[in-house]
Amino acid sequence: MKIAFIGGGNMAQALIAGLLRDGIPATSIRVIEVDPDRLAMLRRQFAIDGSTEPDNNLRGTDATVFAVKPQQMREACQQCRPFLDSGFVLTIAAGIPAATVAAWSGREQVVRAMPNTPALVGAGITGISAAAGLAQDARDLAERIMHAAGEVVWFDDESMLDAVTAVSGSGPAYVFFFIEALQDAAEAMGMQPDQARRLSLATFLGAAQLARQSGEPVQLLRERVTSKGGTTAAALEKMRTSRLHESFVDAVFAALERSRELARAFGDSTK
Numbered sequence: 001m002k003i004a005f006i007g008g009g010n011m012a013q014a015l016i017a018g019l020l021r022d023g024i025p026a027t028s029i030r031v032i033e034v035d036p037d038r039l040a041m042l043r044r045q046f047a048i049d050g051s052t053e054p055d056n057n058l059r060g061t062d063a064t065v066f067a068v069k070p071q072q073m074r075e076a077c078q079q080c081r082p083f084l085d086s087g088f089v090l091t092i093a094a095g096i097p098a099a100t101v102a103a104w105s106g107r108e109q110v111v112r113a114m115p116n117t118p119a120l121v122g123a124g125i126t127g128i129s130a131a132a133g134l135a136q137d138a139r140d141l142a143e144r145i146m147h148a149a150g151e152v153v154w155f156d157d158e159s160m161l162d163a164v165t166a167v168s169g170s171g172p173a174y175v176f177f178f179i180e181a182l183q184d185a186a187e188a189m190g191m192q193p194d195q196a197r198r199l200s201l202a203t204f205l206g207a208a209q210l211a212r213q214s215g216e217p218v219q220l221l222r223e224r225v226t227s228k229g230g231t232t233a234a235a236l237e238k239m240r241t242s243r244l245h246e247s248f249v250d251a252v253f254a255a256l257e258r259s260r261e262l263a264r265a266f267g268d269s270t271k
């Protein structure tokens, strides 16, 4: 098996680490990274081979993973194009439609994936979509590559990746926002920053873990910890009257709209 990474930044590094953990041999992975120092670091860290620009070693790959910034995608695809003669392309660049990547790279078989930042610690979740005609073994390999960074959820309709971007792609920032607010409240009540941080982080982690393990609807879990006339009820009542839930849903829709705008802008650049 041959997997090539174009771009050896944060996301590629997380995926390569996960693939090696998963038992893919280092000799099956190659990286093209423009920055020679970074390339040298990847070589040392993972014992993989690579180069600063695409060459004949890219021929015969099963999967070519584009992990560069969206604004670098067109150039990266065009540089690789003369050497891409097999397999499928997997793109994790936010907002760029598969058809655009296909036009730029010259490969028809494109899988598009949207991971999120917790991938950097192996706790990410990726929304992934492939054209209906993609062979099952290619789908399996795409899933295995993204699974290296955490969970994988498939979508039949590529346009749903805009919603994935709004929900789980941008989602870690929403969680950080709420952790920050809880920390601020804790500090305003007199806690030391370290105490506030530990209590807030453990509360988010613990609640998410409880929700996942119990499998029960989160609404039920929330109701169960909210006794009538109690402290939690006082807080939730304040949230209800300030329409926090509705504002939050609106905010996620704003991210969806922005994701669609960016996709439209990139979708026009198929030449």
Ligand SMILES: NC(=O)c1ccc[n+]([C@@H]2O[C@H](COP(=O)([O-])OP(=O)(O)OC[C@H]3O[C@@H](n4cnc5c(N)ncnc54)[C@H](OP(=O)(O)O)[C@@H]3O)[C@@H](O)[C@H]2O)c1
Residues within 6 Å of the ligand: 006, 007, 008, 009, 010, 011, 012, 032, 033, 034, 035, 038, 067, 068, 069, 070, 072, 075, 076, 079, 092, 093, 094, 114, 115, 116, 117, 118, 169
């Ligand atoms: N990080 C996340 O949480 C996250 C989440 C979802 C999706 N993504 C997507 O993942 C992609 C990668 O993100 P990242 O955070 O890993 O970016 P990154 O750290 O900037 O990594 C990209 C790397 O590719 C190099 N590069 C640029 N052009 C190249 C080319 N033509 N050939 C070879 N290498 C090239 C860059 O070098 P220079 O720095 O010298 O340009 C950089 O080292 C982005 O498209 C992003 O939208 C990231």
